[in-house]
Amino acid sequence: MNILFLKFLFGVMFLTLVFLHLTKKNFLATVAYSIQSLVITIVLFNSFLETNNFYLLLVVFLSLVIKVIIAPIFFTNLIKKHALAFSVSTYFSTPLILIIISILTFIAYSDKFLPLTSIIPNNQALLSIALSVIFMSLFLIINRKGALSQIIGILSLENSILAFIIFAGLEQSPGLQIGVIFNMFIWIIIASVFISMIYKHFGTLNVTSMKNLKD
Amino acid sequence: MLEIITPSVSFFVLLSIFFIGAISSLIYQKNDSIANFLSSFFSIIGSLCGLFFSVSMIIYGKNLSFIINYPYSSFFKISFHIDLLSAFFIFIISLISLFCSIYGVGYLKHFYKKYSIGVFGFFYNLLIGSLLLVVTASNGIFFLIAWEIMSISSYFLVVYDRYDTDNIKAGFLYLIMTYVGTVFIILSFLFIYKYIGSFEFIDIKSGISLIPLSIKNNIFIFTIIGFGTKAGIIPFHIWLPAAHPAAPSHVSALMSGVMIKTGVYMMIRLFVDILQPIPVWWGILILIIGSISSLLGVLYALTEHDIKRLLAFHSIENIGIILLGLGSALIFYSLNMPELALLGLMASLFHTLNHAIFKSLLFLSAGSVINEMHTRNIEEYGGIIKYMPQTAMFFLIGSMAISALPPFNGFFSEWLTYQALFQGVAQLNLSFQGIFIIAASSLAFTGGLALTCFVKAFGIIFLARPRSTKVSSIKESPLSMRIGMGFLALMSILFGLFSGYTSRLLEKIGKDLSIFKDTNYFTSASFYQGIDIKNSFASVSAPIIFVVLIIIIFAVIFIFTFVINKNQKIKIENTWGCGLNLNKRAEITATGFARSIILVFKGILKPSIQNEVEYHDADSRYLPKSRVITIHVKNIYNYYFYQPLRNIINIISLKTKNIQSGNINAYISYIFISLIIALLSVL
Structure with missing residues (x-):
């Protein structure tokens, strides 16, 4: 696949992350995650085209079904069920979020991280973006108070790590990837059940309000 | 012949005996008698094999090294190196284990139906096996594993009598202090690995020049804390007076006589053998620690009423004396006086051996008394000599040995320590003289106070009249317990009598270390001549002392029997007590005995005296009915x-x-x- 197209895809991924940080609506966050997952699926499909490994095609299929379709549907149902349309609770204000995102991107692109981003020199630009997306996903988990946003942050982190390992040459066997996706599938179901239970118990998904869990 | 008796296979056979003992007693744990038999049988056989193995190694002067490679790790190897120093410690471990195991056959019977004897046998054999591993391991990681097995097995033995909550607390304190010590040991090994790139002792020794001095100094501090905690040096000793009394008595003997010596072994191994050359201040610090530990140890022992705690504090004192020898050895070697360093090391090793013997004897004798009296408080004893005469004799021999009275073994090792310190005063310049004078004075004080303490202990426990009704119902210990104590008492005499020959062997052990390879002897020793310090500086002959003492004893008996009492009839009457009935209130208590000395050292001990007076008439307060004086001693290391x-x-x-x-x-x-x-x- 053309490197420019790959860069474009990674650019889309980066932007979805920025969008996830800025959006105030849970539904839009779910859509952004879906787009991000679609990007990863395309990248995996590219791997299949290059290797002709049919197991990878299975991975692509599972990724498409679970990450792009099922997971967003689950979240949309949750949003409807508990009327969680808005997700505005963050620890930092929007300008500060943008500043931190810039700093994290700067760190990922800095010379200090060259040993990590130049594992495969041809993919340095892609790896730098992937690293910055990893940092931003972590920051998303930290910054958001809503449990749903945090779950999307974790799933987004998984996507960004996957993007990094594909272009760093650290890709594992398709069997392992299928296992990871299956694991995620189970994880999403469990997380959804937990979210429902948490909402029933606390009447909110704002984690800072769940004081009763503290000792 | 040599190849037959000292190959690596024989060492594994030795270890496997303890392993079989541990497993078999665990398998038969439902039957106390069989478990006791199996545990004791294998530990006795293993100890005998250990004695044979170590003695043959020392006599033939052979070193043994072997490695079992562990394929999954480059830095972990099961490697052993058994030189004469290791063989010497195997000898001590085996000797004490042998007599403790014989003693244990009878002693463990009072635990039947109360606790699992099989579990005890498992940890007991495991402890002895791990002790052997500790003194033979030649890889840092392997050593730490052996060290941990030793610590954990001894912990379970400390808390064996688990229905007593004090024992559980003591075990917990022991476990915490052990792990604090282990953390420092691990740190020191990691520092070494950083610069040498290997955990093998032989690699560390050959590459020691790669470690910068500042790092070496850190390693020294860490190892002093780590191994000093196990050895019980002040102020890291707090676990010792708590844990030793908690354990069954023959385990206390094993812990106090042998286990704490593993700390001393590693200090000798590291400071004398592996980390050389070392700066002179290391030796000075060890000398200072030794002086403080010996003096404070004996002072706290004097204040004790609990017989096992009293003995535990004496272990601290004796570790201090051992460190006096080691510290002087390190100072002498750093000042390029290897002959004197060898003398210091000899003194240290000799006292290590002697302390193991007499302290085990004392713990076993104390255990026999506790077994009958069911209390450790010596204020409740008194007059026990009438009911347990043999135990009293063994305790007396142990007391005389620990008080450094000739002709018992303790005297000769303390004499050698004095000689090493006196040489420091005689041959070093003014700046070092002061330190050696302080150390020698501390040793002199310690010796005097130890004697006082054991006069108190023996007098209060065995002499005078019983202070409680329990005493009249006690009886002499079972045969196996007396055999265990009797042989240790015999060892106290033999190692005193043959101190010349022993010191010759100790010189040989010292000279086996690479730094003393070309060193000339500073002493000459033989059976008749005893130990002679070079240039006729001093000499002592055990046989001559022994003969003179025998002559004096017979002469005194002769004079009293045939001269003074020749024409006098023996008339047995009750002792006159100024018209009062003689009872326990007329006797001096342990507190009363130690009171004057405690008050002399009140600056250190910080005693608080509580007087409780009960009057016949509370209003007039003229005629006191009873007066109770309680002395509390402030735990200064705890407080400060x-x-x-x-x-x-x-x-x-x-x-x-x-x-x-x-x-x-x-x-x-x-x-x-x-x-x-x-x-x-x-x-």
């Missing part, structure tokens, strides 16, 4: 060291608790920040 340390840790813990906000976002941010810092520092 552990208490402030605990306060600091509490403050830090409270501050650290704030990090635990209960907020998942905060936790993830910690992870994220740590990740960024880790990446920035590594990349």
Whole structure:
């Protein structure tokens, strides 16, 4: 696949992350995650085209079904069920979020991280973006108070790590990837059940309000 | 012949005997008698094999090294190196284990149906096996594994009598202190690995020049704390007076006589053998620690009423004396006086052996009394000599040996320690003389106070009239217990009588270490001549002392029987007590005995005296009915060291608790920040 197209895809991924940080609506966050997952699926499909490994095609299929379709549907149902349309609770204000995102991107692109981003020199630009997306996903988990946003942050982190390992040459066997996706599938179901239970118990998904869990 | 008796196979056979003993007693744990038999049988056989193995190694002067490669790790190897120093410690371990195991056959019977004897046998054999591993391991990681097995097995033996909550507390304290010590030992090995790139002792020794002096100094401090905690040096000794009394008596003997010596072994191995050359201040610090430990150890022993705690404090004192020899050896070697260093090391090794013997004897004798009296408080004893005469004799021999009275073994090792210290005063310049004078004075004080303490202990326990009704119902210990004690008492005499020959062997052990290979002897020794210090500086002959003492004893008996009492009839009457009935109130108590000395050292011991007076008429307060004086001694190391340390840790813990906000976002941010810092520092 053309490197420019790959860069474009990674650019889309980066932007979805920025969008996830800025959006105030849970539904839009779910859509952004879906787009991000679609990007990863395309990248995996590219791997299949290059290797002709049919197991990878299975991975692509599972990724498409679970990450792009099922997971967003689950979240949309949750949003409807508990009327969680808005997700505005963050620890930092929007300008500060943008500043931190810039700093994290700067760190990922800095010379200090060259040993990590130049594992495969041809993919340095892609790896730098992937690293910055990893940092931003972590920051998303930290910054958001809503449990749903945090779950999307974790799933987004998984996507960004996957993007990094594909272009760093650290890709594992398709069997392992299928296992990871299956694991995620189970994880999403469990997380959804937990979210429902948490909402029933606390009447909110704002984690800072769940004081009763503290000792 | 040599190849037959000292191959590596025989050492594995030796270890496997203890392993079989451990497993078999565990298998038969439902039957106490069989478990006791199996545990004791294998530990006795193993100890005998250990004695044979170590004696043959020392006599033939052979070193043994072998490695079992562990394929999954480059730095972990099961490697052994048994030189004469290791063989000497195997000898001590085997000797004490042998007599403790014989003693244990009878002693364990009072635990039947109460606790599992099989479990005891498992940990007991495991402890002896691990002790052997500790003194033979030649790889840092392997050594730490052996060290941990030793610590854990001894912990389970300390808390064996688990229905007593004090024992559980003592075990907990022991476990904490052990792990504090282990942390420092691990740190020191990691420092060494950083510069040498290997945990093998032989590699460390050959590459020691690669370690910068500042790092070596850190390693020294860490190892002093780590191994000093196990050895029981002040102020890291707090576990010792708590844990030793808690354990069954023959385990106390094994712990006090042998286990704490593993700390001394590693100090000798590291400071004399592996880390050389070393700066002179290392030796000075060890000498100072030795002086403080010996003096404070005996002072605290004097204040004790609990017989086993009293003995435990004497272990601290004797470790101090051992360190006096070691410290002087290190100072002499750093000042390029290897002959004198060998003398110091000899003194240290000799006292290590002697202390193992007489302290085990004392613990076993004390255990026999406790077994009958069911209390450790000596104020409740008195007059026991009438009911347990043999035990009293064994305790007396142990007391005389620990008080360094000739012709028992303790005298000769303390004499050698004095000689090493006196040589420091005689041959070094003014700046070092002061330190050696202080150390020698400390040893002199210690010797005098130890004698006082054992006069008190023996007098209060065995002499005079019983202080409780329990005493009249006690009886002499079973045969196996008396055999165990009797042989140790015999060893106390033999190692005194043959001190010349023993010191010759100790010189040989010292000269086996690479730094003393070309060193001339500073002493000459033989059976008749005893030990002679070079240039006729001093000499002592055990046989001559022995003969003179025998002559004096017979002469005194002769004079009293045939001269003074020749024409006098023996008339047995009750002792006149100024018209009062003689009862326990007329006797001096342990507190009363020690009171004057405690008051002399009140600057250190900080005693508080509580007087409780009961009057016949509370209003007039003229005629006292009874008067109780209680002396409390302030635990100064607790007050000035552990208490402030605990306060600091509490403050830090409270501050650290704030990090635990209960907020998942905060936790993830910690992870994220740590990740960024880790990446920035590594990349």
